[in-house]
Amino acid sequence: xxxxxxxxxxxxxCALLASAAMLGACDDDDPNDDPDPGxxxxxxxxxxxxxxxxxxxxxxxxxxxxxxxxxxxxxxxxTEGLINAEQMKQxxxxxxxxxxxxxxxxxxxxxxxxxxxxxxxxxxxxxxDVASVELSADLVTETRLNLYTYVELKSGKTxxxxxxxxxxxxxxxxxxxxxxxxxxxxxxxxxVEWRNVREGNRRFCLYExxxxxxxxxxxxxxxxxxxxxxxGTAEIDLATADPAKVQIRCGEFATGAxxxxxxxxxxxxxxxxxIEGLVVALDASKDGKRLRAAYEGTFAGxxxxxxxxxxxxxxxxxxxxxxxxxxxxxxxxxxxxxxSYVFALxxxxxxxxxxxxxxxxxxxxxxVLKAKFDDVIDVAAQTSxxxxxxxxxxxxxxxxxxxxxxxxxxxxxxxxxGGKEIYLRVSLTLKNGIGVEAEYYxxxxxxxxxxxxxxxxxxxxxxEPYIKFLDKDxxxxxxxxxTAMEVRHDPAYRDSYTGDLLxxxxxxxxxxxxxxxxxxxxxxxxxxxxxxxDHEGEIxxxxxxxxxxxxxxxxxxxxSSYNGYGYSDKDKYCxxxxxxxxxxxxxxxxxxIFKFSMVDWGVFSTWNPxxxxxxxxxIIEFRGKATKYxxxxxxxxxxxxxx
Numbered sequence: 001x002x003x004x005x006x007x008x009x010x011x012x013x014c015a016l017l018a019s020a021a022m023l024g025a026c027d028d029d030d031p032n033d034d035p036d037p038g039x040x041x042x043x044x045x046x047x048x049x050x051x052x053x054x055x056x057x058x059x060x061x062x063x064x065x066x067x068x069x070x071x072x073x074x075x076x077x078x079t080e081g082l083i084n085a086e087q088m089k090q091x092x093x094x095x096x097x098x099x100x101x102x103x104x105x106x107x108x109x110x111x112x113x114x115x116x117x118x119x120x121x122x123x124x125x126x127x128x129d130v131a132s133v134e135l136s137a138d139l140v141t142e143t144r145l146n147l148y149t150y151v152e153l154k155s156g157k158t159x160x161x162x163x164x165x166x167x168x169x170x171x172x173x174x175x176x177x178x179x180x181x182x183x184x185x186x187x188x189x190x191x192v193e194w195r196n197v198r199e200g201n202r203r204f205c206l207y208e209x210x211x212x213x214x215x216x217x218x219x220x221x222x223x224x225x226x227x228x229x230x231x232g233t234a235e236i237d238l239a240t241a242d243p244a245k246v247q248i249r250c251g252e253f254a255t256g257a258x259x260x261x262x263x264x265x266x267x268x269x270x271x272x273x274x275i276e277g278l279v280v281a282l283d284a285s286k287d288g289k290r291l292r293a294a295y296e297g298t299f300a301g302x303x304x305x306x307x308x309x310x311x312x313x314x315x316x317x318x319x320x321x322x323x324x325x326x327x328x329x330x331x332x333x334x335x336x337x338x339x340s341y342v343f344a345l346x347x348x349x350x351x352x353x354x355x356x357x358x359x360x361x362x363x364x365x366x367x368v369l370k371a372k373f374d375d376v377i378d379v380a381a382q383t384s385x386x387x388x389x390x391x392x393x394x395x396x397x398x399x400x401x402x403x404x405x406x407x408x409x410x411x412x413x414x415x416x417x418g419g420k421e422i423y424l425r426v427s428l429t430l431k432n433g434i435g436v437e438a439e440y441y442x443x444x445x446x447x448x449x450x451x452x453x454x455x456x457x458x459x460x461x462x463x464e465p466y467i468k469f470l471d472k473d474x475x476x477x478x479x480x481x482x483t484a485m486e487v488r489h490d491p492a493y494r495d496s497y498t499g500d501l502l503x504x505x506x507x508x509x510x511x512x513x514x515x516x517x518x519x520x521x522x523x524x525x526x527x528x529x530x531x532x533x534d535h536e537g538e539i540x541x542x543x544x545x546x547x548x549x550x551x552x553x554x555x556x557x558x559x560s561s562y563n564g565y566g567y568s569d570k571d572k573y574c575x576x577x578x579x580x581x582x583x584x585x586x587x588x589x590x591x592x593i594f595k596f597s598m599v600d601w602g603v604f605s606t607w608n609p610x611x612x613x614x615x616x617x618x619i620i621e622f623r624g625k626a627t628k629y630x631x632x633x634x635x636x637x638x639x640x641x642x643x
Contacts, residue, residue, distance in 0.1 A: 045162035049076070049095055051118060052157045059095075062145060062167040063088070064102075071112070073098040074137065074147060075170075076163055084170035086183045095161055097149060102139035115149055120159050122151055129153050143168050172292065179206055179222050179282075179293035181250050188221070191278060191299040193416055197425055198304075198439070200228045201245075204265060204280060206293055213300040222250045222282070222293050226265055236263040238284055248284055250291050259286040268296060275416065301417030305425075305441035309347050311362045311390070314433035323435075326360070331424060333444030334452040341368045341412065342452050343424055345440060346391070354451045358393050358459065364438060365389035365454050366426060368412055377410045379428060386410055388428065389454055390436060396459040405431025419443075465622040467509060467524060469558045472615035477558060482620070484510040484627040485594060486517055487642075488635035493527055495551050497563050498574050502549055504529040507585075507594060508629065509620055517631040520564075524554035524620055526583070526596055527566075534586050541567070541581040541598075550583070552596070559600050560613045570606060578602040579611065590643065594622045 048056040061082035065073045075085060077094040088094040098114040099106055106113050113135055114123040122130055134150040145167035151159040173180065177188045189210035194203040205212070207221035215223075227245035230236060236246060238261045246263065248255040261284035268277035282293040308325040326347035332354045334342035344354045346363030357363035367387035368377065377385050379401065388401025388410070408428035415421040426438040450456065465482035486508040493502045506527050513522040532539060532548055541550055544567070551566040559565075561576065568577040581598035597620075601613040628642050629635045 043160075045160060047163050047165050049078075049117070049159075049161040051120075051159055059161075059163050059165070061088075062163060062165065063170045064139070064145070064167055065170050071098060071100050072102045072137070072139065073114075074102075074145065074167065076147070076161065083168070083173065087173075090183065097135070097137060097147065099135070099137045102137045102145075104136055104138045106135040106137065108133045108135055115151060115159070117159055117161075120151060120153065120157065129155070139167070175292060175294035177295050177297060179250070179291070179295075181222075181253060181291050182289065186220070188293075188295050190221075191280075191295060191297065193278060193299055193301045194304055195228075195302070195413075195416065195423075196304040197411060197413075197423070202226050202228060202231050202265075203304075204278070206280065206295055214302055220251075222248070222291065224248050224263070224265065224280070224282070226263075230265075232266045234264075235281075238263060248282070248291070253284075253286070253289050253291050255284060255286060259284055261285050275418070299417055301415050301419070302421060303413065303423040303441040305423060305439045307440050307442065309345060309362060309364070309436075309438040311347075312435035312437075325437075326362075328438065328440050331422070331440045331442060331444045332357075332447045332452065333422070334449055335446040337370065339370055341370060341373050342366070343368075343422075343444065344447070344452055344457060345424075345438060352445075354447050354457060357391075357457065361392070361394050362436075363391040363393065363457065364426065364436065365391070365452075365457055366410060366424065368410060373412050374414055375412065379410060380407050387454070388426075389457070390430065390434065391457060391459050393459045396461040398458050399430055399432070399434065401428070401430075403431055408436075463621075463623050465509075465624065466619075467511060468619045468621075469556075470617040470619070474617070477616065480511045480513065482509045482511055482622055485592065485622040485624070486510060486629045486631075487592075487626040487637065488629035488631075488633065489637045489641075490634050491636060492634070495527070495549070495566065496553075497551075497566065497576065498549075498569070498572060500549055502527070502529055505533055505585075506629070506633075508631070509622065510627075517629070518633065520553040521555045524552065526594075526620070527551040527553075528583065528585055532585065535584075538582050538584045538595075541583060542577050542579060552598075554618070558614060558616045559618065561600075561604060565598065568603075573606045575602075575604050575606055578613070590625065591623055592626045594620070596620045 043050065045056065047059045049059060050056050057078050059076045059078060060080035061077045063075050063083060065085055074097045075088040075094045077088055077091055079091040079093055082088050082091060096116040100112045112124055115135065122133055131154045132152040136148045138146040140146060143166055145163060147163045149161050173185060178185050179188060186208050188206045190207040190212035192205040192212060192215060194215050203215060204224040205215050205221060207219045209219050212219060225247040230245055238246065238255065238259045243256055264281040266279050267275045268279050270276050277297050278299040280293060280295045284291045307328050309328050310323050310325045312323040328345050329348055329351040332344040343366045344357060346357035346360045348357050348360030351357055369385050372385045379386060390399040406428060411425040413423040420443045421441060422444055423441045426436055428436045467480040467482060469477040471477050488506050490506060491503045493504055493506065504527055506525055508517050509524045510517060515522060517523055528550055529548060539548060541548060546567055546569050549567050551564060553564040555562050565578060566576045568575050578598045578600060579602045584593065584595045586593050598618055600616050602611050603609060604612055626642050
């Protein structure tokens with residue numbers, strides 16, 4: 001009973017003392033000193049913020065950032081849907097609270113802390129303007145926060161906040177066919193994969209602009225340069241990757257030493273292995289900047305190519321002669337392709353059809369087995385997988401790739417995104433040392449199988465009228481180009497050897513040594529009777545006998561007879577016809593065709609039955625328009641003969 005009375009008296013005394021203290025305090029305060037005499041009593045907050053006694057502001061977003069040292073920074077905002085600190089900063093309406101350890105009441109006198117909201121900023125080291133501060137932050141679970149703070153400044157301004165609800169650790173905005181740089185998110189409008197076979201890399205471009213189908217310098221977006229062998233591999237660690245094999249840039253952001261993060265680039269394929277799309281996932285940081293990208297979808301594809309051809313010929317001493325790259329006007333492709341892909345290309349300045357490749361110096365014919373298309377062929381090891389021809393249209397030579405000693409590669413690919421373009425690269429050295437480098441990417445020009453036939457494409461030397469001597473072993477002795485075939489018709493031509501008076505045509509073959517058209521020591525003249533002009537087929541002169549009283553006048557040291565040659569007639573003691581002699585004289589369209597050939601060997605004497613002569617062969621051939629006779633002898637041909 002004594003103890004009970006004691007506790008009651010003690011409690012009453014304490015109550016009286018407390019009342020006296022409160023009355024004394026009230027008496028000491030001057031109402032005029034109260035910064036806000038009409039301030040409302042404290043209000044009850046539920047997930048809300050009150051600033052300086054104003055309206056209650058509901059908290060719609062709450063996140064935290066956990067630092068490595070264990071401290072936590074909480075962001076509470078009236079803006080809904082914010083999921084990271086950068087978004088909070090962009091909204092610029094948040095309450096920020098930092099505590100050393102989110103485990104309940106914070107000793108604001110000794111524990112590090114920070115409170116920021118609008119113009120109120122309180123931390124342990126800046127308490128001069130603070131009249132009172134209370135703070136409690138308890139992260140009950142990884143997603144539940146109990147937070148209370150009360151701040152009163154000496155100016156009378158107050159901040160009250162209470163939150164007991166969900167709070168998640170900050171996370172990145174999930175990107176869907178977008179990229180983010182400097183907290184700016186942009187939609188990806190075009191994606192391009194561009195392969196460079198020569199440099200062994202692939203360039204991936206994620207552009208904001210729609211409709212781009214090839215790399216576009218200056219276009220906004222992300223560009224990734226990736227070594228060929230890294231494409232399609234597992235996630236690439238940018239901190240350890242070779243900077244020469246992985247290069248990323250976006251505006252002023254560029255990877256290099258000190259880059260961290262990851263990159264994945266691969267194809268999206270169906271169950272049959274066909275490419276359906278491209279997948280790119282990127283998260284890279286360097287020098288305080290961060291670049292992210294996520295894409296999964298269709299893309300445009302292609303190849304970097306020079307679209308040129310270069311042929312290097314070996315020079316004297318075995319060194320390669322200088323060669324210039326020439327543009328490839330077109331890549332011709334045989335359509336339809338049957339079992340093989342057949343291509344033709346060259347250095348002609350213009351080419352609308354495969355035959356036009358003959359206008360240039362070099363052209364190439366490439367055939368690749370269908371099973372080896374979209375691959376690299378080692379020509380030395382895979383001799384049955386290809387055909388190759390190199391055509392020299394200046395020397396009219398054809399070089400065959402199947403000849404032993406060919407080395408190098410032939411590489412072909414379709415457009416990786418499924419377009420009609422084709423990539424072709426030829427890097428070969430022929431056994432004679434000629435080097436061929438050609439690269440092309442584009443839509444081939446379709447051509448028929450006949451137009452693409454390798455025999456059709458082979459160089460054919462244009463016909464050049466000529467006078468030629470061969471020895472008895474058929475080796476060249478003399479070659480004179482013929483510049484003109486002058487023709488006259490003489491109704492009273494007299495054979496100076498036989499005395500015959502004949503009507504016929506005289507053909508003169510002007511050449512570089514002609515001084516006078518009638519000088520038969522430098523200019524051959526062939527006479528043919530009227531009835532044999534435009535004769536069907538070749539005329540066998542020995543077989544015609546005296547029916548064809550032909551005559552050749554040409555005095556030259558490679559011939560045995562200085563009296564000329566012609567038909568033989570034993571009755572007239574006229575023996576001038578070689579054992580082998582033939583002539584063709586006809587007109588095709590507006591072109592005159594003349595060809596005479598004989599072997600200087602025969603019975604040229606009535607007194608000697610044995611054949612004599614040099615055994616040399618004379619050939620005179622001409623195609624083209626006849627030229628009007630320029631000499632002084634009779635000519636009754638009308639001008640239209642020469643048209």
